[in-house]
Amino acid sequence: MPKKAPELSAIQVKRLDTRGMHAVGGVSGLLLQVAQGGSRSWILRATIGNKRRDVGLGGYPDVTLSQARDKAREAREKIVQGIDPVAERKAARDALIASNAKRMTFAEAARRKHTAIASEFRNARSRDNWLSSLERYAFPIIGELEVEAVELPHVLSVLEPIWKTKTETATRVRQRMESVFNWAIVGKYRESANPAVWKGNLAEVLPKPAKIAKVKHQRALDWHEVPAFMERLRQRGGMSAKALEFAILTAARSGEVRFATWAEFDLDARIWTVPEERTKNGKTHRVPLSDDALALLKAMPRFEGSEFVFTAPRGGALSDMSLSAITKKMNVDAVPHGFRSSFKDWARHRSNMPDEVSELALAHVNSDATRAAYARDELLPQRDRLMRQWAAFCVDGEPTKASVSNIGEARA
Numbered sequence: 001m002p003k004k005a006p007e008l009s010a011i012q013v014k015r016l017d018t019r020g021m022h023a024v025g026g027v028s029g030l031l032l033q034v035a036q037g038g039s040r041s042w043i044l045r046a047t048i049g050n051k052r053r054d055v056g057l058g059g060y061p062d063v064t065l066s067q068a069r070d071k072a073r074e075a076r077e078k079i080v081q082g083i084d085p086v087a088e089r090k091a092a093r094d095a096l097i098a099s100n101a102k103r104m105t106f107a108e109a110a111r112r113k114h115t116a117i118a119s120e121f122r123n124a125r126s127r128d129n130w131l132s133s134l135e136r137y138a139f140p141i142i143g144e145l146e147v148e149a150v151e152l153p154h155v156l157s158v159l160e161p162i163w164k165t166k167t168e169t170a171t172r173v174r175q176r177m178e179s180v181f182n183w184a185i186v187g188k189y190r191e192s193a194n195p196a197v198w199k200g201n202l203a204e205v206l207p208k209p210a211k212i213a214k215v216k217h218q219r220a221l222d223w224h225e226v227p228a229f230m231e232r233l234r235q236r237g238g239m240s241a242k243a244l245e246f247a248i249l250t251a252a253r254s255g256e257v258r259f260a261t262w263a264e265f266d267l268d269a270r271i272w273t274v275p276e277e278r279t280k281n282g283k284t285h286r287v288p289l290s291d292d293a294l295a296l297l298k299a300m301p302r303f304e305g306s307e308f309v310f311t312a313p314r315g316g317a318l319s320d321m322s323l324s325a326i327t328k329k330m331n332v333d334a335v336p337h338g339f340r341s342s343f344k345d346w347a348r349h350r351s352n353m354p355d356e357v358s359e360l361a362l363a364h365v366n367s368d369a370t371r372a373a374y375a376r377d378e379l380l381p382q383r384d385r386l387m388r389q390w391a392a393f394c395v396d397g398e399p400t401k402a403s404v405s406n407i408g409e410a411r412a
Helices: 010-014 065-080 085-102 106-120 124-137 152-163 167-186 223-234 239-250 254-258 291-299 322-329 338-350 355-361 369-377 380-396 407-411
Strands: 020-023 030-034 040-048 051-060 271-274 285-288
Touching: 010 065, 030 065, 040 065, 051 065, 051 085, 065 085, 106 124, 106 167, 124 167, 152 167, 223 239, 223 338, 223 380, 239 254, 239 291, 239 322, 239 338, 239 380, 254 322, 285 380, 291 380, 338 355, 338 380, 355 380
Parallel strands: none
Antiparallel strands: 020 030, 030 040, 040 051, 271 285
């Protein structure tokens, strides 16, 4: 029968400083280990299964003699019950590590989701806006919460302050939050249902966006006033004025014009091909060039080191505000984008072309099956005639003599 170790007192244990293992008694196998550097820790030496194991019980003096004996008795009781305290502790530690690995704030999840979809955006502005909207409206309220902990009331606290005053923005924020939570659910960072889903969830507690949103149209110049405006515009110098003139003649969006490169133009074929990454609908858009648009391009200087047609004074593309600044300086209550509305209104009142032609000229996508069929062949011949008429109206105040056109003519 093994010799029973004498039960040492707390003072006697404190005096143990010789390197090695020292039995302290009170519980069979309880030892104080003194390391070479003088540090001390508690060890329970026991047989688990058919193997002798050393079970760590903590460092001394953080764990007192009394506490060490209690821990040793608990460990021996588990061994008697067939539980390996070493394996149990490792399983608990592994579970904690796994739990910590799954912990993620909403802000971090949003950034991870944004990184995952970064290549899907057509341009840098759209990519940046996706995250910045969450940074502005969601992060201050739920950004530091664990993504698993966010519930419906938290989502409402983000949306309710802006739901009626900034409905379009709020709708996008909701959609982006929903996307973040979906990412977290798939990635196992969240087990609960998505709290930003609309149907059967937020739809029950928030009014429908379509019922409260106020449609805000871009300020546009009455189409009757476009020729007079163009006459004044042509008298102005500067690259921004030329870019705005070209945008009006082609009924193009500001960004499409500002970032237009010489490589996109086939001057012989009189076609400008806007690449899909710069169009709103994500599809390549071919624009027939009128005589006036073509003459403007041919008169434009080409700057060494710049690929842009409308190069900014310091190089690179013109800024987003450069074209808007022109209308402001001319005291016109309209924005550059509004001239697309002027073009559309003119086409409805003064052109005999079918509505589909002007819609394609504006690169609008319509889900109607008939218009989708028209879009396949782009109706370039009719659009060419339409843009010539528009240019003639812009410059001279009168369109070229229009003739009634039939959709079938474009395919003849």
